[in-house]
Amino acid sequence: MSSSNEPARSYGLSLNLLRKRDFYAGGLMILFGLVMAMHGPSYSLGTLMHMGPGFLPTALGVILIGLGIAIAMTAVGVPDGEDEDILPAQPQWFAWACILAAPVLFIVFGTYGGLAPATFTCVFVASLGDQKAGWIASIVLSTIITVFGVLLFHFVLQIPMPVLKFFEWSLL
């Protein structure tokens, strides 16, 4: 049963490669390169003298595929590094979700609710991502930032976003 702790080592090169971070890093670059190189020629390549808009994207795509292959190749034959995990030791799914939700909420509330609710929800939700965040501290922080943000961006810098609005009705 003790061997179940390290399954991939005994399966040879192919599986070993799948545990390497550089293998995926190279793969991602190859993917980006493929998109550019496949799509580039559709913008007309032109000639070397009169280059079309598609020339550089295609060339860059090919270069990136090459770099991607080179990066992936470095994963072969090199012993495992200290940190081959793509996810960090303690994945912070909740915190990541909070951070990514903040701009989404800013877009939604900014479009339908105005600057003040957008600011408040953005800061509040983002701050919940921290493990040590308390409800009250988060609310106080969000309120302070909202007041400051409205003063700075609405009144001083005059960004054309109403402070508060509800469908047709809007304040300031």
Added chain:
Amino acid sequence: MITTAISDLAHGFEVIIYDPHAYFYLSINLLWCFIGVLIGNMVGVLPGMGPLATISILLPLTFGMKPVGAIVMLGAVMYGAQYGGAICSILLNLPCHPPHAVTCLDGFPMTKQGRGGVALGVTVMASFVGASWGITEMVFLSPVLVRIALQFGPAEICSLMLLGLLAGSTLARGSPLKGVAMTVLGLMIGIIGSDIETGAERFTFGLTELDDGVELIALALGLFGVAEFMNSVNQQAEINTKYSNVRLRDMRPTKEDLKRSFFPMWRGTIVGSLCSLIPGTGPTIASFVAYATEKKISRTPELFGTGMIEGVVCPEASTHSSVQGDFIPTMSLGIPGDAVMALLLGALMIQGIVPGPQLISQHPDVFWGLVASFWIGNIMLVLLNVPLIGIWVKLLTIPYKYLYSSAMFFVCIGVYAANNDMFQVGEVLVIGMLGYVLLRLGFHPAPILLGFVLGPRFEENFRRAMLISRGDIMVFLERPISAVFISLCVILIAGQIYVRMRGAKKPATTAPAGNVEQPLAAE
């Protein structure tokens, strides 16, 4: 030559300080400079906030300002953050800013011995000397560089850009191969949008919002804001403020301290200015090289790491002289050495100023005003850092949870304000996710910005060079100056391969700096 430079510098001081139409005849630029250094110093102190994210957040706020004020303020954030970063390293042993990581090695032991104040005091002194040297270099070297560069045709500009991009991506942190891949990715992101010459829409995926290309601010904030926050949320080390009680009285160095730090300070300054002349080697490399040099020169190398004042002064002086020196290729040639410089160049372009050798003659106010503001800003920083040290030390205790969540709001409103368009906020979100994936895959996203900012100009000059040479790719090797740049590129790549091969054979001797690699890895 020297007299013109000095009279131009005097003009710069006039731009920054004197305004006949303002109250007390003081120019508003002075205020922008002060705000810049204040914010810069603050984010430098705060663990977890970098100058890159700060400059990108401030960038949209500068749209309404005049170009001089905008670039003066954003530049001030950059060098102000260097002063603050030293405080964080010396008092908390937190290498939160890569250029100051090496300062931890001797700075924190000094703090533990109760000499943290002295370390900060000599750091401020060394920083000022280093910065002054860098600025002097900029005053006299830039006009010379410009005189040479004005004779460049599209082929030379193109090869110079290639050299800048290669150096910026291979000499930075991490694997050079990955750095180059990031630069190419940045060039690709720069291609998105309408083609300059034909107007063809490239890679917009049918989204009309992408016609003008990806927003620079959205890219910078996604990579250095959102992705950075995702990377460091809940990963913050416990902040130990046991030793960080520093008062003004403690900062006064003794005669012995001053004597010991005098020569290391100048050695650091020289190392920094040499590093800034090589494109792509920013302040981080300069500080590591300076520390290693100092250790080698010292009669007691074994005492390094136990609180040697030389180990604090030398890297700090080199960081500052390198930061100021980095502005030379950026402002006089239009070739940025690292991501921060690329961002500043982007800020200039947003203001409608075309970077390149013609900048100094076309916009003398911007260039000489910026140079003059460096000096004024550095004096302000000395004044800010010495008497107000207690306030900065207090800032160290602000928890990260307040920082990143407030910063998220500034990220959102910043990109929104750039175009008054919510689409850009979505752009930040997507780029942030991509940036985090890249970070986890071991890429450093800084070269993306380099490629992105230089990309359109590179393409334009490349096409023009090919048109002039009638499609002959050998033009880059036939023109002598261009050939020099290309051969430098080749030497750079060959050198990287050589170092790698040698490193693979005997891994123990790869790093010349030896144990100083440690804090960077922790960061």
